[in-house]
Amino acid sequence: EAGVVQSPxxxxxxxxxPVAFWxxxxxxxxTLYWYRQNLGQGPxxxxxxxxxxxxxxxxxxxxxxxxxxxxxxxxxxxxQPAELGDSAVYLCASSSASLTxxxxxxxxxxxx
Amino acid sequence: xxxxxxxxxxxxVQEGDSAVIKCTYSDSASNYFPWYKQELGKRPQLIxxxxxxxxxxxxxxIAVTLNKTAKHFSLHITETQPEDSAVYFCAASTSTGxxxxxxxxxxxxxxx
Numbered sequence: 681e682a683g684v685v686q687s688p689x690x691x692x693x694x695x696x697x698p699v700a701f702w703x704x705x706x707x708x709x710x711t712l713y714w715y716r717q718n719l720g721q722g723p724x725x726x727x728x729x730x731x732x733x734x735x736x737x738x739x740x741x742x743x744x745x746x747x748x749x750x751x752x753x754x755x756x757x758x759x760q761p762a763e764l765g766d767s768a769v770y771l772c773a774s775s776s777a778s779l780t781x782x783x784x785x786x787x788x789x790x791x792x
Numbered sequence: 793x794x795x796x797x798x799x800x801x802x803x804x805v806q807e808g809d810s811a812v813i814k815c816t817y818s819d820s821a822s823n824y825f826p827w828y829k830q831e832l833g834k835r836p837q838l839i840x841x842x843x844x845x846x847x848x849x850x851x852x853x854i855a856v857t858l859n860k861t862a863k864h865f866s867l868h869i870t871e872t873q874p875e876d877s878a879v880y881f882c883a884a885s886t887s888t889g890x891x892x893x894x895x896x897x898x899x900x901x902x903x904x
Contacts (some may be wrong), residue, residue, distance in 0.1 A: 681901070684835075686806075708861050713892075720896075720897070721896055721897065722798075722881045722883075722894030722895055722896050723836065723881070723892075723894050725891060725892065728891060736891060739898045771835070771836070778839055779824050779885060780826065780841065781826070781838070781892060782838070783828075783835040783836045783837070784835060785834070786835060
């Protein structure tokens with residue numbers, strides 16, 4: 681069984697530039713999560729999808745962050761414009777009804 | 793919302809000794825408690841989890857205990873090996889919310 685796939689793995693951009701991350705969850709997993717993980721910290725939830733519906737986006741900075749999961753499978757997370765403080769690892773995870781979350785390898789973002 | 797606290801933040805043990813990591817949570821509705829291991833630069837991987845209907849679960853050298861009354865749960869690693877060195881995260885979740893709140897992590901070093 682393929683795991684959660686994310687791309688790109690690394691991204692370096694200058695501040696004020698846009699950036700987008702892509703996630704393909706485990707087949708059959710209806711729930712998809714985007715987390716941000718700062719160095720030395722645990723993952724912090726940005727948004728959670730149940731199929732194509734965003735059911736919890738309370739921690740998503742909506743002035744610059746957006747996300748979509750149009751067909752209830754793949755998802756993209758976008759930052760526009762990026763700020764220095766956005767440098768972090770962005771993790772995607774998916775789960776089925778069992779609650780167990782499986783994480784992707786993450787995208788390491790560096791904003792200069 | 794839920795607040796998960798994790799201690800210690802760093803832990804060093806001699807190879808063969810035991811390691812214990814403790815977490816507390818605030819929301820009495822939380823009923824699912826997973827533990828993740830994250831090696832440097834890699835994705836968090838589930839190592840063990842426990843649900844609120846049991847007090848202890850064991851898988852070879854790893855065990856987790858849960859005290860719902862006191863709202864704390866612990867990870868126990870026996871006969872530690874150098875490959876156990878990693879950052880360990882606890883998390884708490886409610887089955888209805890399907891949202892994970894992570895602890896801040898414990899960096900475990902097993903000294904050969």
